[in-house]
Amino acid sequence: MVRIAVVGLGKIARDQHLPAIAGSAAFELAATVDPAGDGVVGAAHFASIEALLESGLAFDAAALCTPPQVRRNLAEALLARGVHVLLEKPPGVTLGEVAVLERAAEAAGASLFAAWHSRFAHGVAAARDWLAGRQITAVRVVWREDVRVWHPGQRWIWQPGGLGVFDPGINALSILTHILPQPVYLTEAILDVPANCAAPIAADLRLRTAGGAPVHMDLDFLQTGPQSWDIVVETDGGPLSLAKGGAELTLPDGALRGKDREYALLYAHFAGLIAARQSDVDMGPLRIVADAFLCGRHVVVEPFIE
Numbered sequence: 153m154v155r156i157a158v159v160g161l162g163k164i165a166r167d168q169h170l171p172a173i174a175g176s177a178a179f180e181l182a183a184t185v186d187p188a189g190d191g192v193v194g195a196a197h198f199a200s201i202e203a204l205l206e207s208g209l210a211f212d213a214a215a216l217c218t219p220p221q222v223r224r225n226l227a228e229a230l231l232a233r234g235v236h237v238l239l240e241k242p243p244g245v246t247l248g249e250v251a252v253l254e255r256a257a258e259a260a261g262a263s264l265f266a267a268w269h270s271r272f273a274h275g276v277a278a279a280r281d282w283l284a285g286r287q288i289t290a291v292r293v294v295w296r297e298d299v300r301v302w303h304p305g306q307r308w309i310w311q312p313g314g315l316g317v318f319d320p321g322i323n324a325l326s327i328l329t330h331i332l333p334q335p336v337y338l339t340e341a342i343l344d345v346p347a348n349c350a351a352p353i354a355a356d357l358r359l360r361t362a363g364g365a366p367v368h369m370d371l372d373f374l375q376t377g378p379q380s381w382d383i384v385v386e387t388d389g390g391p392l393s394l395a396k397g398g399a400e401l402t403l404p405d406g407a408l409r410g411k412d413r414e415y416a417l418l419y420a421h422f423a424g425l426i427a428a429r430q431s432d433v434d435m436g437p438l439r440i441v442a443d444a445f446l447c448g449r450h451v452v453v454e455p456f457i458e
Contacts, residue, residue, distance in 0.1 A: 316351025
C-alpha cells in the first residue's frame, strides 16, 4: 500500500480524491493537510506541510489539491524528501516552475504526475483509438459551466495564476491534445476579462492542427442551466462526439456509454508510475493556455460579482 497525504481539502479533494483513495487497493490515506478544519476520520491531520514533515509520520506520496499558486513550494518540499507527488490540474501557474519540479523529481528518484483527470473519462481512450490514422477536417469545442456552482467563493481562480475560465477549459484542452493524432497550436484568442479580475471569464480560441484542420473553442464561465462539456471532431470517416466532459462517446456507428471512473483510473495510473519510478508531466494543455494569455486580445468586460 502506498501511504498518501492529501494536501488541500477543498471541493475537488472531498468530491474526488478522498473517495478514489478510499476505493483503491493501491493507496492508504495517511494524512490530510489544510490550515482550516479537522481533516477526516481515520487519518492524521496537519495545518501545514511543515507540520506534516516535522511530525515524523511515515508517508510515501502526496496529492496536491491546493490552488495552483502555492503548489510549487509544497511540491519542492515534498520532492526533497523523496515523496511522490500528484499535481491536480493545472499543475502550476507557469511552464517554467513545472519544469523545475520535473528536474527535482528526477534528482530525488520520485514520481511526479501532472494529473489531467479528464483524460481518464470513460470515452476518451476509445476516442483516441478511433481517431488514430484518420484525417481530421474540423474540431468544435463548447465548454460552458457555471463558476458559481463549481467554484463558489473561490477568489483564487480570478487572481494571477488562477486561470479563470481556463480552469475548466484546460480540461477540454487535456482531452483534445490527447485524442488528436496531430499536435494543435493556437492562432488567435479573445479573452473577456472582468474589470475586477486578473483572469478571463470567457474565451474564444482559434487553433489549427499540424495537418491544417481548424479548431474552434468556445469557453464560458457564466453558463446557467444545463452545462456544456462537448467536443465534436469531423473526420474523413464521419463525426466523433465526446459529451459530458468525455464520459459519453458517439461514433458514426453508435454510442459508447458506461460507468465513469475518472479518478479511480487516475489513481491507478499514479500507482503504476510509483511502482515503475516514472513521471508523467505533459505540459501540452498548459502550453496552449499560456499561448492564449501571451498573444490573445484581452477585452475588459463588466465586473464579476458572485
